[in-house]
Amino acid sequence: DIQMTQSPSSVSASVGDRVTITCRASQGISSWLAWYQQKPGKAPKLLIYAASSLQSGVPSRFSGSGSETDFTLTISSLQPEDFATYYCQQAISFPLTFGGGTKVEIK
Amino acid sequence: EVQLVESGGGLVQPGGSLRLSCAASGFTFSSYAMNWVRLAPGKGLQWVSSIFPSGTTTFYADSVKGRFTISRDNSKNTLYLQMNSLRAEDTAIYYCAKDRSRGNAVTHFDYWGQGTLVTVSS
Numbered sequence: 214d215i216q217m218t219q220s221p222s223s224v225s226a227s228v229g230d231r232v233t234i235t236c237r238a239s240q241g242i243s244s245w246l247a248w249y250q251q252k253p254g255k256a257p258k259l260l261i262y263a264a265s266s267l268q269s270g271v272p273s274r275f276s277g278s279g280s281e282t283d284f285t286l287t288i289s290s291l292q293p294e295d296f297a298t299y300y301c302q303q304a305i306s307f308p309l310t311f312g313g314g315t316k317v318e319i320k
Numbered sequence: 321e322v323q324l325v326e327s328g329g330g331l332v333q334p335g336g337s338l339r340l341s342c343a344a345s346g347f348t349f350s351s352y353a354m355n356w357v358r359l360a361p362g363k364g365l366q367w368v369s370s371i372f373p374s375g376t377t378t379f380y381a382d383s384v385k386g387r388f389t390i391s392r393d394n395s396k397n398t399l400y401l402q403m404n405s406l407r408a409e410d411t412a413i414y415y416c417a418k419d420r421s422r423g424n425a426v427t428h429f430d431y432w433g434q435g436t437l438v439t440v441s442s
Contacts, residue, residue: 248430249365256415256432257357257365268430300365304427307379309367 215239215303219312225320228303232288241281245305248277248286251314252297260299261286291317301320322346322431323328324416329436336382336406336440342399342416350394353419353426354402359435368414369401370426379426385409398433406440413437 216239226232236246249257259268261277263318264284274289288295296319301312328340342354356368369390370379378390389402399416414436417429 215432237343245427249429251365256434257417257429258432259430261325262361262420263426263431302365302367303427306383307370307426309426311365311367314364 214308215242215306216312217303217310217312218282219299219301219315221315222313223316223318225318226291227320228291228293230291230320231282232291232295232317234286234299234301234317235287236279236284236312238282238284238303242303242305244280245303246277246279246284247304248275248301249300250295250297251300251304257300321421322418324418324431324433326414326433326436329414329438331439331441332406333368333442334407334440337402338402340401340403340416340436340438342401344397344399344416344418347418347431349392349397351422353368353421353424354390354392354399355369355417355419355426355429356390356399357415357417357432358410359415360409360412360430363412365413370419371399372424372426374424391427405440406438408440411438411440 218237246264248261251257265277325343355370387405416433418431420430
């Protein structure tokens, strides 16, 4: 199974800050990586697919980069509605696996 | 507008069974793979199972293989998850999710239902 390791597990940030979350795959996954945002009590929301493609309707302050084993999600200017938990997910092979999550909290 | 509405969750004793349903609308259901993902208390997201558009090919996480069965009725635009031999560790919110890619591919999940809570406890 491919292990997905996210860091940090939590981050405290202020509105307007630039936030970067990393995701490392235990083996190469090409660009088969997605990022999701989940708020308490809500369903996950797809932000980025294919490592760097912005899902329709997602604000441009979200961006993704990377390939093979190392990936990043960047929020260029954190907004109040961005405080949530973020997950990466690989889709190159079964079982599909998610990272452990990164909780973005208000400083 | 794409909508996914899960139902069938509830409280069940260890060893019991439940069948979850997911009613889909707003897209051509028979053209997309569908998936179940769960969120256990205090844990992260875990992929559970996927099914190709025709329903003939399915995939399972090792933790549920042999106990859970995914199926779909394309005439009713409905996805199912039959859960047998339930364990305490199956306690979670179960989400159905539509695949982003059309056809026989399981990739990323672009639409999710609101989730249904399954609690396994005596």
